Amino acid sequence: MSVSANEPTALRPWLVPALLLLLIPGVAFLAGRFVRDQVETEVWQAIGAAYGSRAAGPRELFDLGERCELPAWSTLFECQLYAAAGILLWSSVLTGLFALGLLAYVADRASQARKSLERLPEFFRAAVRSLGIGAALLGISLSLLLAGSLTLVTLVLLEAVPRGFVLGIPLLGLYTASRTAKAALSLNRPLEHRELALPVGRSDAPGLWRAIDDVARQLGTEPPDHLIVTNEPNCYAIEVPVQTLSGRVTGRTLCLSLPLLYLWDEEELRSVIAHELAHFHGADTGYSRDFAPAFRSATDAVDELQKAVSRDWRALATLPLVPLFTCTIERFALATASHSREREFIADAAGARVAGGLALATALLKVACAVPAWSVYLARLSEEPDDPPPAGQAVAWLTANRLDAPVPPDWLAADRLPHPIDSHPPLVQRLERLGTTIDRAWRAALMPNRPSASLLPQAAELDRRLTERISELAHLIRSKARTSDKKSENDRSSSVA
Numbered sequence: 001m002s003v004s005a006n007e008p009t010a011l012r013p014w015l016v017p018a019l020l021l022l023l024i025p026g027v028a029f030l031a032g033r034f035v036r037d038q039v040e041t042e043v044w045q046a047i048g049a050a051y052g053s054r055a056a057g058p059r060e061l062f063d064l065g066e067r068c069e070l071p072a073w074s075t076l077f078e079c080q081l082y083a084a085a086g087i088l089l090w091s092s093v094l095t096g097l098f099a100l101g102l103l104a105y106v107a108d109r110a111s112q113a114r115k116s117l118e119r120l121p122e123f124f125r126a127a128v129r130s131l132g133i134g135a136a137l138l139g140i141s142l143s144l145l146l147a148g149s150l151t152l153v154t155l156v157l158l159e160a161v162p163r164g165f166v167l168g169i170p171l172l173g174l175y176t177a178s179r180t181a182k183a184a185l186s187l188n189r190p191l192e193h194r195e196l197a198l199p200v201g202r203s204d205a206p207g208l209w210r211a212i213d214d215v216a217r218q219l220g221t222e223p224p225d226h227l228i229v230t231n232e233p234n235c236y237a238i239e240v241p242v243q244t245l246s247g248r249v250t251g252r253t254l255c256l257s258l259p260l261l262y263l264w265d266e267e268e269l270r271s272v273i274a275h276e277l278a279h280f281h282g283a284d285t286g287y288s289r290d291f292a293p294a295f296r297s298a299t300d301a302v303d304e305l306q307k308a309v310s311r312d313w314r315a316l317a318t319l320p321l322v323p324l325f326t327c328t329i330e331r332f333a334l335a336t337a338s339h340s341r342e343r344e345f346i347a348d349a350a351g352a353r354v355a356g357g358l359a360l361a362t363a364l365l366k367v368a369c370a371v372p373a374w375s376v377y378l379a380r381l382s383e384e385p386d387d388p389p390p391a392g393q394a395v396a397w398l399t400a401n402r403l404d405a406p407v408p409p410d411w412l413a414a415d416r417l418p419h420p421i422d423s424h425p426p427l428v429q430r431l432e433r434l435g436t437t438i439d440r441a442w443r444a445a446l447m448p449n450r451p452s453a454s455l456l457p458q459a460a461e462l463d464r465r466l467t468e469r470i471s472e473l474a475h476l477i478r479s480k481a482r483t484s485d486k487k488s489e490n491d492r493s494s495s496v497a
Contacts, residue, residue: 014107017327020320021103024142025096031149032089038156039081040064081155088148095141102134103324110331120339124294124332125187128301131328132184135301135321136177143173143317168314176308176318183300184325187293191240196469197230197255198245198462208455211266212254215273218354221280225251229258229456231391231466233370233399237276240292245469252280258463259370260363261456262396265448268363269455271355278350279343298329341425345433357434361441366399368412368427373398378470385474392453392463400447408442 044062065086068079109127113120147169154161202209209227216223226249228242235257241250254276261269302325308315351360373395381388388394402409413428424430431441453459 013327013331014103017320017323018100018103020323021099021138022096023320024145024317025092025099028088028092028095028145028149031153032085032092035085035088035152035156036064036082039078039085043067043078081152084148085152088145088152091141091148092145095138095145098134098141099138102130102138105130106324106328107331110328110335113332114335120332120336121294124336127328127332128184128294128298129187131298131325132181132301135184135318135325136181139173139177139180139318139321140170142320143170143177143315146317147173168312169317172308172312172315173317176305176315179304179308180301180318180321183304184297186297186300189293189297191292191296192243192248193238193240194243195228195230195255196232196245196466197228197242198465199247199249200227200229200456200458200462204458205456208452211270211455212273212277215270215354216277219274219277219350221277222252224254224277224280225249226253228253228255229261229462229466230255231258231374231395231463231470233257233259233367233374233395235260235272235276235367237279239280245465257367257370258392258453258456258459258466259374259395259399260367261453261459262392262451263366263370263399263447264363264452265359265450266452266455267355267359268366268448269452271351271360272363274354275347275351275360278347295329295333298325301325302329344424345430348430348433352434358436358441358444361431361434361436362445364427364430365408365412365438365441365445366403369402370395370399373402381470381474382477385471385478388467388471388474390460390463391467391470392459403442403445403447408438412442413438 040062041059043064044059064079064082067073068076068082073079106127109123109130113123116123147166150166150169151161154166200208205227209223212227213223224237226242228244228249234255236255238253238255239251241248242253242255254273256272260272264272302322305318305322305325309319348360348364351363376398377391377395381391414426428438431437456462
């Protein structure tokens with residue numbers, strides 16, 4: 001895969017994590033030098049005051065380290081401080097080198113992943129596994145360096161140490177590092193996807209399943225093991241277990257959108273089914289299944305770090321690990337998003353082969369218009385959660401009204417990615433690959449005389465059940481918001497009183 005000319009250089013994204021990882025070792029190094037210089041100066045001044053300047057000699061020639069090697073000097077408190085500062089110096093250098101080595105290894109894995117996208121999940125797992133082990137060691141090392149620096153500096157300047165605060169730093173660092181490592185190394189934890197959806201068996205919708213089977217035959221792939229429907233304007237194919245409202249399904253699962261079934265005719269539906277089944281046929285779902293555990297483990301590790309610092313600032317030493325994890329996630333997400341966008345084009349070609357490019361183009365356009373309609377519905381539901389209209393039909397109605405406009409809205413024609421890690425290409429580019437344009441697809445995106453929902457006999461019942469669950473969630477969110485507002489009001493009243 002080629003890298004565009006305006007893309008940042010390979011090293012630039014890692015610069016900030018490198019600087020932050022070296023911050024505490026750098027501070028510790030300076031603290032060690034400061035303590036050594038202060039102790040050496042104080043001892044030199046004490047010798048001069050007791051025995052005269054001739055006995056002390058020139059300051060620049062006075063070496064406390066040499067004198068502390070003498071048996072008579074080695075037990076002095078000042079020599080012990082000097083030795084501890086030396087340990088701090090070497091520890092800071094070794095920790096900094098280890099941090100840079102870990103960063104270089106992860107950066108290399110990310111670079112290799114961009115060259116071999118088929119092995120990207122393997123490289124990502126290796127990077128996250130290394131980060132887990134490295135985070136445990138670095139978290140402890142950084143915490144010890146910070147605690148050691150504070151201890152020595154306060155001893156020299158104040159002749160006292162805030163024991164409770166300083167001791168808490170390595171203890172919290174050890175706790176945070178172990179939790180972070182555990183999260184990052186949980187790569188084999190079973191995956192499960194949750195969806196506000198209901199399964200549809202073959203006997204429930206034989207017509208819909210016949211369409212799915214027919215498309216699968218045309219593509220030369222197996223049909224999905226399960227079909228689920230949701231009220232969100234979103235369709236996808238997935239190979240991990242899915243927890244639905246009525247139970248857990250495993251194997252290969254196809255998810256279709258109920259509002260879109262009201263908007264699509266059968267050819268549009270077949271084009272979308274072909275697109276989604278092409279992801280099975282092209283092993284894209286298996287690729288995502290291999291990538292997802294490492295992605296989840298890395299994000300869980302970041303959550304652990306952020307929670308630890310938010311609970312107690314004495315865990316601050318582990319904070320530089322956050323950009324290390326987030327930069328790794330971002331680099332690999334960029335690589336896999338580029339791969340995903342190419343796979344979307346291939347899946348679009350499969351949809352066009354089965355039902356024609358224009359059918360898929362109008363189906364995609366209706367999806368794009370249904371997304372803001374779904375947001376409008378949810379916003380209204382949050383304000384008035386009692387007795388809402390069926391979500392599927394309401395979102396379809398809102399989308400149909402939008403499609404009645406004589407010209408498409410300007411935002412549909414955006415030719416740039418909303419975000420670099422967006423896994424889907426812009427709609428304009430997808431339509432161009434299908435041999436059409438936004439304007440032509442807009443004119444062809446008519447409401448069907450016989451919507452695809454007719455293939456789902458219990459569509460109204462499913463719509464009702466899904467809407468009830470959405471309404472329950474809206475009530476729950478509103479009650480929590482009211483409780484939070486009431487608590488804030490009580491807190492303000494107490495503070496005023």
